[in-house]
Amino acid sequence: MPLTESKPVQEEPIIKSSISKQIADQLRNSIINGRFKTGERLPTEDELANRYGVSRATIREALKRLAAQNLVRSRRGPAGGNFVNQPTHEELAESLSGAATLLVSLGSMDIEEIVDARRVLQGGCLKLAAQHAKPEHVQKVQAALVRQKQAGISDEAFCHADVAFHRALVDAADNSMIRFVMYTTIEALVPITNMVLSYVKDRHEIIAIHERLLSALEQKREDELEIALNQLLDYLMESFRLAQIQHAKHQKPPSGSN
Amino acid sequence: MPLTESKPVQEEPIIKSSISKQIADQLRNSIINGRFKTGERLPTEDELANRYGVSRATIREALKRLAAQNLVRSRRGPAGGNFVNQPTHEELAESLSGAATLLVSLGSMDIEEIVDARRVLQGGCLKLAAQHAKPEHVQKVQAALVRQKQAGISDEAFCHADVAFHRALVDAADNSMIRFVMYTTIEALVPITNMVLSYVKDRHEIIAIHERLLSALEQKREDELEIALNQLLDYLMESFRLAQIQHAKHQKPPSGSN
DNA sequence: GACATGTATTTGTCAGACAAATAATATCGG
DNA sequence: CCGATATTATTTGTCTGACAAATACATGTC
Structure with a gap:
């Protein structure tokens, strides 16, 4: 000085x-x-x-x-x-997903891009998960799925459990960096899942695919995991398109679609 | 009111x-x-x-x-x-990579985890790139590589070009979400690349592999891309271990590397 | 010794002021 | 009338000094 x-x-x-x-x-x-x-x-x-x-x-x-x-x-x-402050992974993930939801809500990210990204990234992630998953990881996935299957829970709760399910899947890869990154893409899809849920009321399909994912993970079948993932994303995309149509009907002609 | x-x-x-x-x-x-x-x-x-x-x-x-x-x-x-403020992708990516470097510097992320993550994530990313890459994308990759090959540039400049190279590769996938996410993992590896460069002076190997990546991209050979990527990461890991040993010997880290 | 009380420290908030930047406006010379 | 320059008004940036609120620590009382 x-x-x-x-x-x-x-x-x-x-x-x-x-x-x-x-x-x-x-x-x-x-x-x-x-x-x-x-x-x-x-x-x-x-x-x-x-x-x-x-x-x-x-x-x-x-x-x-x-x-x-x-x-x-x-x-x-x-x-x-x-x-x-040593930011916990949760806090980090939180600020990340904050950024992600922001991007989505500002419309600077395309739905299809997000789904594509998830297809690719989560695809790789699931491969790792199949290799590294420990029993406790599988258990967490299972727990989330059980919560999702509870009859009569609200859309919100269902969506919450959905996030937990996918996070657990990511955790199964047992890699901090991947977790960090994947949590973001998971969060980015939440609004879409929400929309799908509120318009296309059918949860059966999602749960069925989730079950396939779980059992594929248990058996460490990489190929099955990838197939199921693609099914899930295809289903989401399709439902999303339907939801959009319904949305457009009920609401005003989409003026502020940006 | x-x-x-x-x-x-x-x-x-x-x-x-x-x-x-x-x-x-x-x-x-x-x-x-x-x-x-x-x-x-x-x-x-x-x-x-x-x-x-x-x-x-x-x-x-x-x-x-x-x-x-x-x-x-x-x-x-x-x-x-x-x-x-409508955050640009750059700003977003910046804050993301900020968080990533933070995580790395705080030691809450393992080098091996990062490399593994990159293996998996960038692997998928390159597949997409092979499918989607347009001429201008390839050109950007090429340009970055040219910069890297310039004789006599500083370690810093080399590292900068290295980042540009990998970013260009990611851009070739032509997907905002992936860009958003991959930029983070690229940034996370910068400190390591830096360390490797400052201790293991040899740039030839890196450039050679980059050339292989480029030509594989030009020919849209997914398999070649994956192989080259793995080579690169293997080389980085190995060099990093060597660098660590030397680092421990000399003990005095070049303070202003960041 | 246990418990209530006070006290000091540190962040949280407030109020009012001035400095600095800058867009809009007025002024003046041609 | 036009153009360059000076003025002004507005808004953020920073400063100062004060008090409120939380809370760890010491003090005193029973």
């Missing part, structure tokens, strides 16, 4: 972005480079404000940026402060 | 999270649900502060949370304000 701070002779590189953003980036790097370790408490806001020579408000805006990325958590009180 | 505001009789549900976070979530939902359309300007901070009955600082913290997610952009001046 230079002792003379009043006149930074060094030409400040003409940075256009706001100070709070710069500080956020800087803190972010410090975290990534391990200068602040996970779980550690970083200096108090006052301390940081002094250190960077800015006001606490600015520091706070920087911290909130990081908080939005689940990089820091804050607690009040004497033992409180801002802590480096 | 209710006229009587002094005493909200309605029991405010005992929410534990901070107001700024609640407001951020609320705004976020409004954006996703399309109540604020993309590109639109949302009310001024003062206006929002009044509307929510909080101070501007609180509103700003909420907005900064959204800004961190690339959901809003802000501009100063009379025609300025906070605008709903």
Whole structure:
């Protein structure tokens, strides 16, 4: 730290972005480079404000940026402060799927693209699952399917169980990176599944295919898994088209389809 | 707006999270649900502060949370304000890969897992590419490879071209969702590629395999593509192990590699 | 020793102010 | 009338200082 701070002779590189953003980036790097370790408490806001020579408000805006990325958590009180957060897979997956649903809702991603992507990616994923799946993984898939088969559950609950089912399938591949990535594509399909469910009331077909997936996983039959997956996606696509038609009928002529 | 505001009789549900976070979530939902359309300007901070009955600082913290997610952009001046941002694919991919590098740097993702994931996912991706690749896609791959083959370029530039090469390969699949997802896994491998490059100076092998990938793509040979991909990843893994050993010996990591 | 109480610390929020950027408008010279 | 320049108004960016709320820790009372 230079002792003379009043006149930074060094030409400040003409940075256009706001100070709070710069500080956020800087803190972010410090975290990534391990200068602040996970779980550690970083200096108090006052301390940081002094250190960077800015006001606490600015520091706070920087911290909130990081908080939005689940990089820091804050607690009040004497033992409180801002802590480096080790994002759990769930949190990561959450922010990811947030991004995914955003993309979908903004219409910048085509349904067919998503389904194609899932066909390819999940296809590979299931191969891995067939190789790596441990009993507890299979069990989780089974559990999700059982929940889905409960009679009389709401569409919402069914959809929730559907997500759980597919997540469990992905988990069976036993690979963090794949999980990270696949959760996104699963989430991206949720709105469609929802739509399909609310218009095409038939859950039998979905459940039947899910059962095929489960038993193929149990028997570690890669080929069966792929076939079933394709069936499922074909069915979804088809139903989706039907749902769209019905949707168009009941609703106004689709003006804001973008 | 209710006229009587002094005493909200309605029991405010005992929410534990901070107001700024609640407001951020609320705004976020409004954006996703399309109540604020993309590109639109949302009310001024003062206006929002009044509307929510909080101070501007609180509103700003909420907005900064959204800004961190690339959901809003802000501009100063009379025609300025906070605008709903349509995140480009690049921005989205950026935030994704940010999360990915974070996961890697925090050590919650294994190198082998990443490589395995890439084997599986990119394997599927390349199949799609073989089917869908248009001339311009192939050309982009070619261009990236040419850049990589330039003699005397820095490790950094080489690595940059490497990323471009793989991105171009992914683009050849011509699918937004896959792009979105694969960019992440590509980014996740960058630190490793970096390490390999800085310790195992040999670029020939990588280039050779890249050439094989390119020609396989040109000929739309799915099998060749898969073989070459596996070679590349095998080579990376092996080199990475060597690099690790050397790293342990020298102990001093080149600090500013990132 | 157990329990209630106070106290210090730290984040959360507020209020008001000024600085900086910038689009729209007014001003002035031709 | 036109064009370049100066002014102004608006809006975000930052600062300052204050108080509220949560909470770990110490203190005191029984």
